[in-house]
Amino acid sequence: MPVPFDDRGLAYGDGLFETVLVRDGRPSLWDYHLARLRRGCAALGIDAPDEAVLATLPAAAESGLSVLKVIVTRGSGGRGYQAPADPEPRLRWQLSAFEPRRERWQHGVAVRHCRLRLAEQPALAGIKHLNRLENVLARREWTSPDIAEGLLTSIGGHLIEATSMNVFWRRNGRWQTPCLERCGVAGTLRAALLERLGIDEVEFEPTALETVEGLCLGNSVQGLWPVTALESPSGEPLERWRISDDLRFFQQQAHALLGYPAGI
Amino acid sequence: MPVPFDDRGLAYGDGLFETVLVRDGRPSLWDYHLARLRRGCAALGIDAPDEAVLATLPAAAESGLSVLKVIVTRGSGGRGYQAPADPEPRLRWQLSAFEPRRERWQHGVAVRHCRLRLAEQPALAGIKHLNRLENVLARREWTSPDIAEGLLTSIGGHLIEATSMNVFWRRNGRWQTPCLERCGVAGTLRAALLERLGIDEVEFEPTALETVEGLCLGNSVQGLWPVTALESPSGEPLERWRISDDLRFFQQQAHALLGYPAGI
CATH class of the missing domain: 3.20.10.10 (D-amino Acid Aminotransferase, subunit A, domain 2)
Structure with missing residues (x-):
């Protein structure tokens, strides 16, 4: 799931991320990750992603341990640092098998x-x-x-x-x-x-x-x-x-x- | 020219950019842009892009005024914040027609x-x-x-x-x-x-x-x-x-x- 050249996450780091431990498709400390993501979105003035959509992501993991990485960016465009009047935030994620140390x-x-x-x-x-x-x-x-x-x-x-x-x-x-x-x-x-x-x-x-x-x-x-x-x-x-x-x-x-x- | 999910420019803002005024395919203050990009690459420990490659980019502009935006990232991967031992920096660019205020x-x-x-x-x-x-x-x-x-x-x-x-x-x-x-x-x-x-x-x-x-x-x-x-x-x-x-x-x-x- 690439992001385009004009994504503000790439251009300015204008976004947030979470890395979530997932066991057999179930996320750990999920409410804490959602709360921090909401707090981050509020601090940056980005519309927080739909939590019902986020909730579907861990279930796609294989059995055993995985890490779900979620990136939320403000989306594309704007005039330099000024965001578009009505930006469309972009949600990207990746699941990777994981072994703790x-x-x-x-x-x-x-x-x-x-x-x-x-x-x-x-x-x-x-x-x-x-x-x-x-x-x-x-x-x-x-x-x-x-x-x-x-x-x-x-x-x-x-x-x-x-x-x-x-x-x-x-x-x-x-x-x-x-x-x-x-x-x-x-x-x-x-x-x-x-x-x-x-x-x-x-x-x-x-x-x-x-x-x-x-x-x-x-x-x-x-x-x-x-x-x-x-x-x-x-x-x-x-x-x-x-x-x-x-x-x-x-x-x-x-x-x-x-x-x-x-x-x- | 998108970048992949695991690009470190997206993940961490691990990279640099330049925006260059281009007139009829010729860049303004080019040596200064190259010098700052080199300085930035040195500060972050990223291999600077080939200046012969960079020099070909402005010529693709239409006649009149354009802005060339160049993004250099450390490339993909690594273990969290730790970069791969031998990262492959990623170069992306875009030319846009431009009118100053x-x-x-x-x-x-x-x-x-x-x-x-x-x-x-x-x-x-x-x-x-x-x-x-x-x-x-x-x-x-x-x-x-x-x-x-x-x-x-x-x-x-x-x-x-x-x-x-x-x-x-x-x-x-x-x-x-x-x-x-x-x-x-x-x-x-x-x-x-x-x-x-x-x-x-x-x-x-x-x-x-x-x-x-x-x-x-x-x-x-x-x-x-x-x-x-x-x-x-x-x-x-x-x-x-x-x-x-x-x-x-x-x-x-x-x-x-x-x-x-x-x-x-």
């Missing part, structure tokens, strides 16, 4: 701080829009398969997210996650965990990671990865953590939402 | 301050990448055809550009234009004028526009528009300017670069 559930991952700083744009914070060059540039900072993710700090000096996952840590006996009002993507797994568990949304400087009892990364497709090692952008070791029972419990809560087994 | 050359335009603040991202500043949601959102702030452009201020409080044009003003007998090291697009007309005229690149707060002797907007397609009136985001009148001889001379220099007549 199960070994990362059990053994955890090593991550690295990225050099790139996220710009702060409250008008676009939290939503999953198509302007993702910062994530692309950050992901280019390392190639070693031993590094699973990169941590992103804002220009304002706060830890925000990983390149494609949200970040959670335990500190003074509480689970915490960054406030995403100025930048970052508010993940659907994060939203579901925030509703169910007592998690604080905080402003947090990355140097304070030396004080945390445990760190993990999560999204609605891969589930939850414990972080066992943290390096600087140039590869110097900074911190190491053992995977605590608290973290295993948190992972179990996350995986229950996605139909995944507990990590161990 | 000649009446604006002569009579000038009214502009408005936008409410949206541009985020500061030095890694992407100056280049013409495909992540243009800020410009799209800013352009949505007004619909009146009496307002030709919106002025954009950065989150740091500096005047940067208009939604699709660069900004120039005259102050204390000098032409000035904003420094674009933290955000904004460095236009090709701006680059050519900077090389030829004594223009200062400065950090400038938008409230200081009350002290300028003249204001104008320009890009390589529309030429140079004198600004005769400035309003607040809610439409309150802030400043008015007459079109001075200095501004007409500046316009004449700009239009000579584009093959356009002097504005009067």
Whole structure:
């Protein structure tokens, strides 16, 4: 399902996307994906796609695990940045067979701080829009398969997210996650965990990671990865953590939402 | 010339574009467009397209004025934000007949301050990448055809550009234009004028526009528009300017670069 040259998603990133874990044709965290897509459409002023149409998409998946990627763009045309008076949003989607990185559930991952700083744009914070060059540039900072993710700090000096996952840590006996009002993507797994568990949304400087009892990364497709090692952008070791029972419990809560087994 | 669903330009805005004024099959400011495209490709780590191929595109235009729009994306695929090890960049282009807004050359335009603040991202500043949601959102702030452009201020409080044009003003007998090291697009007309005229690149707060002797907007397609009136985001009148001889001379220099007549 290609898009034409004049599609505004291609021209300007003028649209949104969702990636949904699908098991045997049934989507996970579907209401959270729909809610974020609606919120994104409202923020950009795009008519949200018909939810009855969206609801038919996961059923086309093969049995087993798939990922459904949905892209909604404002549609074609306009005069430069000015959209047509009555744009016709374009819906595109693709289903792909999927295997999560199960070994990362059990053994955890090593991550690295990225050099790139996220710009702060409250008008676009939290939503999953198509302007993702910062994530692309950050992901280019390392190639070693031993590094699973990169941590992103804002220009304002706060830890925000990983390149494609949200970040959670335990500190003074509480689970915490960054406030995403100025930048970052508010993940659907994060939203579901925030509703169910007592998690604080905080402003947090990355140097304070030396004080945390445990760190993990999560999204609605891969589930939850414990972080066992943290390096600087140039590869110097900074911190190491053992995977605590608290973290295993948190992972179990996350995986229950996605139909995944507990990590161990 | 569509692009496939998995094109990274569509998925992430992972690419660049240029819009080139073409007269009778010959491009204007071609070397400047090529230079910016090369700079953008270097910033994103995309192999720049073959300039011999690009050079063949304007010749396909009809006689008279056209605009050539070129999009270069990193190509298809990858694992999420991570690009394939050996991506094949994708080149797409379109030629459209074009008529500049000649009446604006002569009579000038009214502009408005936008409410949206541009985020500061030095890694992407100056280049013409495909992540243009800020410009799209800013352009949505007004619909009146009496307002030709919106002025954009950065989150740091500096005047940067208009939604699709660069900004120039005259102050204390000098032409000035904003420094674009933290955000904004460095236009090709701006680059050519900077090389030829004594223009200062400065950090400038938008409230200081009350002290300028003249204001104008320009890009390589529309030429140079004198600004005769400035309003607040809610439409309150802030400043008015007459079109001075200095501004007409500046316009004449700009239009000579584009093959356009002097504005009067």
